Amino acid sequence: MTRARPATRDEERVRRTTVSVGMYVAAASALATTVGTLALLGAVALSSRHERGEASGAQPPPPGQPVEAQWVVDRDRIIVLVIVTAVLGVVALGVVGWFAARRAVAPLAEALRVQRNFVADASHELRTPLTVLDSRIQVLQRRLERGEPADDVAARLRADAQAMSAVLGDLLLAAEQTERPEPAATPVVEVVEAAVASLAPLADAAGVLVHLHAPAVTPFAAVPEVPLSRCVVALVDNALQHAPRGSAVTVDVEVDGEEAVVQVADEGPGIRGIAVEQVFERFSHGPETGRRRGFGLGLSLVRDVAQRVGGSVDVASTSSDGTTFVLRLPLAR
Template structure:
């Protein structure tokens, strides 16, 4: 079971927290904009209402001589019912003395002003509980004095409280959803990671058959699982090859070492002349050279498989490379009464990126394989094609071929079709071919030539030639 402490350290959960922070900041920004815009709009509505009431009262005064007295009466009537609407009225004479209204006195000022309730000298008993905390109003000159009309900012405060409540709920729900979703996603991801850890632990203990189960979601974790499985497949093959190579090396070394020991024991047990000793030494040196060649080939294959040679890749023209190889091996083929030839190659140069020396070794090995294993009077044909901008080289012979069940095995190191291992050879020729081909991103396949064998080497797309 995944512990909460371990889960909170996971990237998915931390990402959810980061998303929650972004959502919170976004909500705060939206709230700030709405708060400012709505407050401004409600302030304008409040001022418009005050202007409307003020205009109505000023119209009461009219042009009559007793208009000021009628204005005072109207102000008194409005002030009498103003408490429930939080309206403020004050009419003074020219000296600023109280005439009518629901406040005793108020400093005169220009324009609009917001006045806290505590700064107002109210007339009568006003309820202490109000929706507003201040009054927004302005002074207006009238005949015989000055008129102040104001209104409480309760609607503005109500809207601001509503926005603030909505913000807090929005932030709370966003954070809860983000963290909850992050927890669930992190929990699922953690379970997948634990599956990977279990498989890798099992592989570390020697169970190379274990693989990470795939997920139908095909997400990034599933992609990593697929890469790990591919790596484990390759590791299993390499370890299997290593075990097979160890066994094959033991078999290959035992035969020449046994032959050397028998010869040396024979010479040691009986009288021999110098010529016999010399012949035994020569044979032993030949056996030792064969063993050294085997180890040199193994080291070379390992060096090629490491991929370090790719730094030396250049453009290699296959037309001239194959022509030179055929010219060099034609005499060897004729000695064994074979016919080695190449049909007409493509007119344009066929170029691949690679190491010319290694590619030369690859095709020499393939052609020599046919020369050595085909019976006399066989035909060996080397073809070069450029199908769909993919260079393909095929070596066809009319020899005994390779059984279909053995075609994959012959690329293994030290694998030989001749199980007794009495004939000369190390079984590394095709292993070297496979290593060089893989280094050049080429694919080597074996097929039936009916009769004989056809070996196909298919390279990646031809590089552009300007």
């Protein structure tokens, strides 16, 4: 005997929405019908008149017997009232159907929005690791052609592939997770060093030096390792995209009160073509730099991750001398 498959969270949500929409339509339709009927009856009562006289075709009453009173209704007026009431009822039911349709498609619209966001986020998060993989494969090919040892490049390729797998897993968890992640204690300096090292091929291709300044004793942040790495990679990659050739990108790690702070500064032209407060909005970006095309997702993903763990990311400064981003994360207790 085959057991029924348990309903998923989305299926339960669709089921609840279907039941609520059905009850809403039934209640609204019953209310509209009742109001329309009462309105029609009231209109008939108000338009009728009380008269004394003989009904058409009836025998006259005997002498001395009082004439029976009757309610008289104008037929033409009643026809108009019935037509008006019917039209208003159709309009009312149409409004009810419109509200019910909006309520019914709301879960579908939300599901489509989440799906589009996940596809865009996954595509963006994998673009940088894939670019790094391509650069390392080129280095590996050149070494193999010259007969040089390539064990270190192969090891880095495997590490990069594992990092991609971890990023995908974190994206899937973030898509299903609505609350804060479980408490963690991640060494910030180690993660930042690994993230900067993973971007070395991109820095070499751009002709940009990356300087890392970190304290002797690493702070531990209350954020899982993969989300922290994603944030650092996105900030440093963004700096590399806007730093001119021959310049430097500086990454500073420090502790400020109860927060671990990661500061990324470049020597680019600053934020242009977009308001500073909009740089963290999805699909918002300035003019192209002539390197990889930007889609305005990296910084928004950093903000989402930071807010999910109780941190923040801000633009500390921006001018023609460069831009500095500051990522703040709560320390682990």
